[in-house]
Amino acid sequence: MxxxxxxxxxxxxxxxxxxxxxxxxxxxxxxxxxxxxxxxxxxxxxAVRKLRGRDGRHGTEEPLDLSKEIPSKTSVTEKTAVGMFTVKMDGNMAAHRLLQPEFLSPEECKELQFIHKSCCVVGYRPWVLSTTLCHLVATNSANLILPLLPIRERVKELVEEYFGREYELFVEFTGLISWTKGANIGWHSDDNRPYLRQRHYSAVCYLNNYGEDFEGGLFHFENGAPETVVPTAGTIVIYAADEKNSHRVDEITDGERCTLALWFTLDKAHDEDEKLLQQLAFLDLHFSDEMSHENLGQGEGKGRLPISASSVMYSINANVQRGEAPGKEPPTDEQPMNDLRIGRMARLGYSCCFSSGVTWADHDQPVEVFFGEKKIPVTFWNLMHALQVVQFHQYKVSMREQDSPVGEEQCSGRSELEFLNSVYEFHEKSPSSKDILGEIEGESKLVYHLDARLKPEVIRSHLQKERSTEALTKGITQTLQIDELVGSWKEWNAYTSDLWGKVFELLPLWQASRMLVSYS
Ligand SMILES: O=C(O)CCC(=O)C(=O)O
Ligand SMILES: [Fe+2]
Incomplete structure (x- = not known):
């Protein structure tokens, strides 16, 4: 207590x-x-808000006119004003849009990408990956909602201020979303389905850069300015979710485009906190005592390690991604289909081995992680733990690069999905590749690669054949400082146990106030 x-x-x-x-x-x-x-x-x-006094609206009321004049009490800073757009429409209607650069700091963008890349699952549209707050809680990563809460609050305040809706809004949805090659969306408004009618305002924060991390993916409004929004890390765009703000996103032609997407509602019945608090009520408070980072490292705090959702949610099975019937070729124990978790690790040069007898379905068992031929000499308690540590390491590396930007980034733009698919393609074309399928000898026990096609030598020979992947080759063949990864593993323990500690401190307040609050 x-x-x-x-x-x-x-x-x-x-x-x-x-x-x-x-x-x-x-x-x-x-x-x-x-x-x-x-x-x-x-x-x-x-950052707590007055909640109890406000009842919110309910779905049965008259539709809202979201185009009302923005009240003069709205005070926008000079910086904000740079990107304010009012588009007059038929009658007295107008659409209001706000485009504000540097809303998120580069550090925030990187941390959010780390969370997404270590936790996301196949999303709601082909080639889209998503990480919702509910998903984080469900996969034992409730600690990772904490970095999102102050940002979510800031976005809400900005939307409330801009639209003159102080203390009226509820967050309906918060999600980290990434679009990979092939993803796109045509003209639409964000409330364009009966089950989306409660969405009143939209906010999209861009976490990485057009032309650097991905190609394509420009955002356009159908009527009026700004006609095109070029995604740059830290920029936020906000607009009402109704048809006056019809918009589309061009197809992504390369790389992975990452955003934080939020929708806001005036209808309390759609407050996302309610769902989250119900989920959080299942957190086992007894684990809080085990959460020193030494304990976590030794596995005693295992109750606080991330766990996987069902395997199918990580399957970038081409059929599912093309929007054909999901499950047509479901992954099997023997042959996991293109797996997002393995793909992201393989993309950075890592491979995973489970002990003999552990099947693909048992992915919450300890896993050995190799970088090339070198085994990382620390314990990874399960696949999600390994993925999270590896992504955390990338995050830390990218923070250091930001401080002293030299040369090519290790984790440059091309998407893991695309990379993984090309490795698979290569495998299928190469007759000798059959040789490397199957089990390999460990020291005293038999180990096998989770997916033999992703053994380092396969990836390396693939990279050597493809001139266009020079940057990747560089990333993968460059000597990994194993010590640095071990350092990141330790740092991850501290980061994770610190956030869990905060979750346990905040939980009673969240439950009492019926809302998730954050502190700086
Ligand atoms: O990512 C974007 O720029 C906008 C995405 C969008 O329009 C949507 O998800 O409804
Ligand atoms: Fe949209």
Whole structure:
């Protein structure tokens, strides 16, 4: 239980109703009663919002006119004003759009990409991958919702401010989304399905760069300015989700385009926090004691390791991705189809071995990770753990490169999916490749590669054959500092246990206030 000196709760919190400072224990008591409202700007910096007082709207009411004049009380900063667009439409209607560069910092963009690349699953459209908050909680990665919460709050405040809807909005959906080669969407409004009618406002934050990390993928509004939005890391675009803001996204022709997408609603019944809080109620609080990072490293905090969703959700099976009937050729234990997790690791030069007897379906068993021929000398408790550490390492490397940008990035743009597919293609064309299928001898035990086609030598020979993948060859053949990866593994333990600690501190507050709050 938290004590008086809890770093999070401090000794006192502000009570906006009474305008006085109250004792934390009183707050806890009152928080469990329906009356309590939390205030923003308190000394421990919890970005809390007044929630209890607002009822929200409900779906049965008159449709909203989202084109109303933006009230003069809206104060926008000069920076914001750079990208404000008002497009007059028939009658008195107008569409309002805000395009603001540098809304997210480069560090935030990188952290969000790390989360996405280590947790995402096949998404709602062909060639689209997604990581929702619900998915993070369901795969034992509730800790990774924490970096998203302050950002989600900031976006909500911006949308509320811009549209003059202070304290009226609920977040309907938050998701990290990436579009890979082939993904596109034609003219549409974001509320264009009966089950999407509750979406009133949209926000898209771009996490990486057009022309650098991907090609194609420009965003266009159908009527009026801005006609085209060129995605650049940190930029946010916001607009009402109705038909006045019909828009489309060009097909991605190369690489992987990453965004944070949010929708907002005035209808409390569609508040995403409700669903999340229900899921979070299943978190086992007893694990909190095990979460020192030494314990995590030794596997004692295993209850806090990420776990996989069902294998099919990582299958970039061509049929599914082409939008044909899913499950036509489901992955099997013997031959996993193109697997996103393995693909992302292979793309960076890593391969995974399970102990003999562990089947593909048992992917929550310890796994050995190799970089080329070299085994990484630390324990990976399961495949998601391995993927998360490897992606965390990339994230740290990219942060260092940002500080001293020299030469080619190790993790340059081309998408893992595309890469993986080309490796498979190569395998199919190459008659000798059969030789490398099957089991390989370990020291005292028999081990086999999760997918023999992704053994390092196959990937390497593939890379050598393809001149166009010079950058990849460089990335993969460059000497990995094994020590650095081990360092990242340790750092990941600390990062993970720190975030879990915060989840456990915040959980009672979330449950009491019925909303997810964050603190800086
Ligand atoms: O990613 C974008 O730029 C917009 C995506 C979009 O229009 C949608 O998901 O509805
Ligand atoms: Fe859209």
């Amino acid at each position: 938290r004590g008086q000196n809890s770093p999070l709760f401090g000794d006192h919190v502000g009570d906006i109703n009474a305008g006085k400072v109250v004792d934390v224990h009183e707050v806890e008591e009152r928080a469990t009663s329906a009356e309590f409202t939390f205030g923003a700007g308190d000394k421990w910096g919890v």
